[in-house]
Amino acid sequence: MSAYADHIATVKARFDAALAATGFDSVLIYAGQPRVAFLDDNPAPYKVNPLFKYWVPVIESPKSAVFYQPGQKPVVFLFKPRDFWHAEVKTPEEEWQQHVELVVIDSQEKMTDWLGDKIKSAAFIGEDFAEPVASWPVKARNPANLIDHLHFHRAIKTAWEIENMRQANKLAAKAHLAARDAFMAGASELEIHHAYLAAINFRESQVPYNSIVALNEHGAVLHYDVYETSAPEQSRSFLIDAGALYRGYCADITRTYAREEGFFADLIAAMDDAQQSLLGEIKPGINYYELHVSQHLKIAKILSEFGFVKGTAESIYEQGYSSAFFPHGLGHFIGLQVHDVGGFLANDRGDTIARDPRHPFLRLLRDVEEGQVFTIEPGLYVVDQLLEEHADNKDFNWEKIAELRPYGGIRIEDSIVVGKDGNNENLTRDAFAELGS
């Protein structure tokens, strides 16, 4: 069986279970459609419903849908407008078409005509802000229990999904190297952003999230989303968090570079060691929260060794000092979505795992299992707003922190496929290695 055949069989089985558990006969998954801006006629970039692209790698066909009834072949209604305004949507022959009943439609009425009374017993999953979708007589709209069930099991990726993420990482790694070269050549943030996109022939609306392209101090702004159009007088450091998409699957990679040898380059190397040594601790059975804490202790050790804060790793962590430098979560699931769903789900009935107020931004609290894919992205930054509360604390070496401030911060982010007994795959490092980097 091919990887895709195996994938769609798994998707079917998961929908069978989810529909059975929630009492629905069938499901209609609408791909979505672009929204126009307020009082305007300009559409926003279209983003496909993730649960639609779970079935078929079709990401640029708004107004399409999948109809699935357990025991039957899934039906893909592929919307191809027939007008002279838009380029014809090409549908090259691809393997997925052999596994579904493909119905090409040029109006949404053709879909509802085909479905007839079947639509009345279907659970609808998708956005329904526009007519005629808003008026379809479906049985239920986005039922939470059905979606939770699906989201819980999506955590375990099929081989086909992992292969797509492997390819997405290769694309992103290639673009990362182009961005690094642009940084080394003294480019502005916007120029680096464009170098990144050009290297892999992506347009901005095709990357899976707003790339973070941060020079110097900007590296300390966690969701930095500005692209300065002129280069700073001196480019000291560069933090880039940017991804790519392959067949609808995401890469999410962060790298940090120093322009010159010295203190900051050494700190990057130490953070890189800390991240890599954490990777060795990932294995089925432990909880992701433990990894987060373990990473905190390693960062606390760096804080101590580099002289930013006094104390042992344990005391630095226990007093919450490391959270001032590493305020965000260690990582998150990744797959069809950059922040893939289900990180807080305790089971497929929708019960959630309570967050720890000590680590409020951690998005993943589940036990580690074989076949999960998640990021590991420790960071260390000078975030003045967080350091404020320690202003009078003698354990903090403010001179040393001031030395780091002009560099912003460091984050290193890889995507890991959990294997048996710690035989994990690092999609990101492997992609860079293939490029000789």
Place this chain on the structure above:
Amino acid sequence: MSAYADHIATVKARFDAALAATGFDSVLIYAGQPRVAFLDDNPAPYKVNPLFKYWVPVIESPKSAVFYQPGQKPVVFLFKPRDFWHAEVKTPEEEWQQHVELVVIDSQEKMTDWLGDKIKSAAFIGEDFAEPVASWPVKARNPANLIDHLHFHRAIKTAWEIENMRQANKLAAKAHLAARDAFMAGASELEIHHAYLAAINFRESQVPYNSIVALNEHGAVLHYDVYETSAPEQSRSFLIDAGALYRGYCADITRTYAREEGFFADLIAAMDDAQQSLLGEIKPGINYYELHVSQHLKIAKILSEFGFVKGTAESIYEQGYSSAFFPHGLGHFIGLQVHDVGGFLANDRGDTIARDPRHPFLRLLRDVEEGQVFTIEPGLYVVDQLLEEHADNKDFNWEKIAELRPYGGIRIEDSIVVGKDGNNENLTRDAFAELGS
């Protein structure tokens, strides 16, 4: 009085009249906020409410608002989040701040606290898909009569608005020349798209609409929104429809280029003459519909002279032949929005002008008045879907049409400010002229 002072005085007067006519005491214009994708946490690019940026040139501050009560200074609630996730929103000192009461807020509650009971008598204009906005106890949400009143009068631009469009055209013209050079150098559509953006330091989400970057046959797809990543073997022709934004005001420019001298270059020159000769007919008092028909007759003449269709200009137009080659409207208002509002409004009470079924895509049916700004964008394309119905028609020279097909088509689009007695300003040609082109 400065241009902006004059502008905001006009905006106030227009709101005074609109509120009086519709019976509201005051208005709360919400800037909007980004929407996240379905089942996801990734926000779409933020687009400000056009009626918010009508007041102040602030386009990157979601969750802000303007509150205006006739007779009072307008209050601008400028939202600046205080968190360590995002870059601080800079608010350089600008003239508009002297004309409003500026209230910087870091939570939406601060706005509603400030307003107190006043919110209950305000008409709300904006998107309200998120809380707490959805629950604000305003008097009315997006009342159509108030919005129609405002939209009708927005057609007449202030000097400040025209100056902003002048600057937007200069930006876009500069980028157009970079795109032309990339085309001449044999670049792919995506490379040309990136050259365009790089030339003016724009990122893709900052241009006011999806640029159309079409090589060869693609020029005939009216809303072509694909950017091919490899260049065709032979780049014969290039149609680019792309704009820019300056202080929230739009440019919308189309140019068509031939790679070599000859038949297609001659046809571009003829279309350029036809467009320019139409510009001389624009004057207050005539109806935009008449311009559309006049342009059709000029294009019909070209169709005849180049031998695409047999007949006189009149017979070609009357038989509907020219509509097969020039199917879209002559143009539209432009300003805060690319397709600026009010093109079908007969008056400020919201009555609409009936569309002519013969020219269903014409977006502007109003009488021409001094101070209006609109585009003039004639086109001539080989659109097979439209030619189909004439397949057996002997008046059509199919060999000649086949000769044109590989070039796609031609469109030439300028933005015109209507002056007194035909003393119009061509924002687009002036911008190119300033660049020596």
